[in-house]
Amino acid sequence: MHNYNLKNITARSAEPKIAGVVNDHKADNLNIVALHGWQDNLASFYPLMHLLPRYNWLAFDFPGHGHSQWRNNQAHYYFVDYIDDIYQVISENYSTPVHILGHSMGAMTATLFAACFPELVRSVVLIEGIGLVTTPDEDVVSQLRTAILNRGQSADKNDKKASRVYKDLNSLIKVRMAVSDLEYEHCALLMKRNSENTELGIKLRIDPKLKHHSGFRFNEAQAIMATKQVKAATKLIVAEQGYEQIKHSIKIYSKYYSELSVETVKGGHHCHMQNPQKVASIIREFIK
Template identity: 35%
Template sequence: MSLVREFGDEVSIQLPHIKLAGRLWGSADKPLILALHGWLDNANSFQPLSEHLTDYQILAIDWPGHGGSEHRPGAYPLHWIDYLYDLDALLQKLPNIQAPVAILGHSLGGIIASAYAAAFPDRVENLILIEALSPLYEDESKSKNRLDKSFSAHRRFLASIDKPANVYRDMAVAVLARHKLTALELQWCELLTQRNMQIFDSGVCWRSDPRLKLDSPLRLTFSQVDALMQAHKVNTLLISGNRGFSQLREAIPMANRWFKRLQSVEIEGDHHLHMGSAEKVSKVISVFLKG
């Protein structure tokens, strides 16, 4: 069994419940790193890193609803824990191709990878987290308000399903829109936007699942996350940016309590430092995996 290559380094992976798209860099005789992108990003976010991590293959998948992957069926609200099932199905299939020496996750991808490794440590050899640590949590007193806001937003979404999608006259307009929204550098906005857009004669529009922008109806409490993350056994590298999320840096003491085998490194860069500081990040990863 092998990955289905559509063209070049584009790959297609059929899971039992959904079809994923992705990108694969590096020759087949090199160790494989499975890369998981962040919310509203896609596999292209790991292209800069692939140019420096040349001793490895990097398989970067598009999460469902992102990039070229299928959307989840139906119109029901989405929840982060669905991604754990996607990852489990993917990891069960990969040994028939090549078992990864590490799972590399950025932001949402790191949250999913960390939670999965905490629950199933024997299935993950090494874990690399970039600007991510654990599932998000909030006080249980917010649960009623969260459910109300989530369902209100979902009702508005259902009412807009039949409305035509917003079409931009060209890709540059969409790139600038993402830049203004996130402050991510234009070159990286362009790289990500190219994979998240559909091209028509009249222009371009987003192909990302619009449900991704809706609030989750439920978030874990701290006690639940704390119970999950206790005695995290997987060999883990945590990379944060000095201009990334401050909450992550403030949580390092908690990470040291949770993880039994943790290396923590801070690098010059923002939340997307695996793109803007790819060379520095790749060197840290190489040392970690060869150590």
């Protein structure tokens, strides 16, 4: 496996502490902040960071993922709280606007963050994610009810699942492979960072509460209004074998970005890991 030779940092010092990595390059106005997908971690960007070393990278694990701390026992993982996480990381580490790169859930947070804080964003790259996941108006109450009822039930189930110990990292990697289209080496990158060694074996670091039902989402009209407020130039990278949901979302949201261009690449939902050379080429040309 490639040695990516990156420096571990604390990207946010306030609790829950956020873990990140940076490369050792220093170039003016070439700062990229990378936002990973749900239940992934910053390691999904290692291949791109390796191929684009002339940029100043900061990739971080969202709370509950990778090496970052979990939210406290009373807290849940609301989508809008990720926007606060991004704001605090950028505020703590940069004094000038940055390029934002997001994959999947990270792409959706990139959209909402760029809408909320345009003064902090130079450009946006979305990989397999556009707009926001929404809830129809008529389902808002039932979604909240279901989320609350499921919290207690899923807490017991998820706690048991989270306490499951794998005999070695290889076993955990194969579990991830069974539920994704990723090759062994890519699952190894993700699961190595999402797990830890214990006396009994390998244990997941992911907070089981990440799997709780979301209590609230924007409706489509609100998501469209947010998308309209993304003023930065935006590049969307779509995978040929990616999620059908993304292709559906393109039809809804693409016309509302102020400046959006779209490119399709070979690969699946994690095309930035499966086809990093092409994705890196698109990013290099776009940021240039």
